[in-house]
Amino acid sequence: MLVTVEGIDGSGKSTLVKGLAGALADLDPVITREPGATWVGEAVRRAIAENRDPITECLLFVADHAAHLTHVVRPALEEGKIVISDRYSDSRYAYQAVTLQGTMPDPEGWLRAVHVPFTVVPDLTFLCVLPVEAAVTRLKEHKEHFEEAAVLDAVQTNYLRFAEAEPDRFVLVDAMLEKEAVLDFVATEIRRQAGSGR
Numbered sequence: 001m002l003v004t005v006e007g008i009d010g011s012g013k014s015t016l017v018k019g020l021a022g023a024l025a026d027l028d029p030v031i032t033r034e035p036g037a038t039w040v041g042e043a044v045r046r047a048i049a050e051n052r053d054p055i056t057e058c059l060l061f062v063a064d065h066a067a068h069l070t071h072v073v074r075p076a077l078e079e080g081k082i083v084i085s086d087r088y089s090d091s092r093y094a095y096q097a098v099t100l101q102g103t104m105p106d107p108e109g110w111l112r113a114v115h116v117p118f119t120v121v122p123d124l125t126f127l128c129v130l131p132v133e134a135a136v137t138r139l140k141e142h143k144e145h146f147e148e149a150a151v152l153d154a155v156q157t158n159y160l161r162f163a164e165a166e167p168d169r170f171v172l173v174d175a176m177l178e179k180e181a182v183l184d185f186v187a188t189e190i191r192r193q194a195g196s197g198r
């Protein structure tokens with residue numbers, strides 16, 4: 001079963017995924033992430049730091065996804081493992097649809113067409129949702145971050161649109177709850193879905 005965790009920067013994804021490793025230890029999940037599950041992530045970090053060309057950056061994110069699938073996701077799924085990924089293809093559809101605006105007519109359509117022939121669609125996607133101002137406050141307090149509030153707002157609007165279009169795959173998570181409550185909600189839902197044989 002492939003589970004992904006999505007949401008804007010500062011929505012609590014990394015905290016949640018770390019918590020899931022402990023809370024679901026008996027299910028022996030493979031915990032992974034995009035970008036950075038393979039060496040390609042280093043090229044992505046460099047592209048983000050240099051902040052030059054959005055198409056180059058986007059294609060590096062896609063390359064990171066391809067390597068992630070080949071070296072981590074597919075092998076683990078073939079072994080029957082539960083795979084939990086902190087970000088996955090919906091991050092591209094949500095973020096690059098914004099960063100590629102003005103470079104081509106229909107960035108989201110292009111991104112989806114690039115992924116479809118080789119990606120593995122998640123069984124379950126948790127979308128961590130919170131007011132953009134709350135995410136920005138958390139980020140300012142605790143870590144470096146890359147995106148402006150206006151970008152994060154557009155990204156979150158995209159994510160919510162995806163969730164509405166695929167209600168069977170997406171589960172909305174109230175990211176304003178206490179960390180423990182978020183973890184408990186998501187861990188319970190993963191156990192329920194794993195038990196139903198997804």
Ligand SMILES: Nc1ncnc2c1ncn2[C@@H]1O[C@H](COP(=O)(O)OP(=O)(O)O)[C@@H](O)[C@H]1O
Pocket residue numbers: 007008009010011012013014015016138139142143175176177178179180182
């Ligand atoms: N539910 C929560 N309530 C309050 N603060 C949180 C919560 N979850 C995470 N945080 C804090 O917010 C910051 C960003 O969280 P993080 O997990 O790194 O987000 P992301 O991976 O989505 O960017 C961290 O300092 C983290 O401790």
Ligand SMILES: Cc1cn([C@H]2C[C@H](O)[C@@H](COP(=O)(O)OP(=O)(O)O)O2)c(=O)[nH]c1=O
Pocket residue numbers: 008009010013014034035048061086087088091092093095096145146147
């Ligand atoms: C995976 C992915 C990430 N990103 C962005 C989101 C983040 O701003 C940045 C780094 O991702 P990440 O390290 O997950 O940041 P955070 O933990 O703060 O959410 O890259 C994309 O723009 N497209 C993608 O496909």
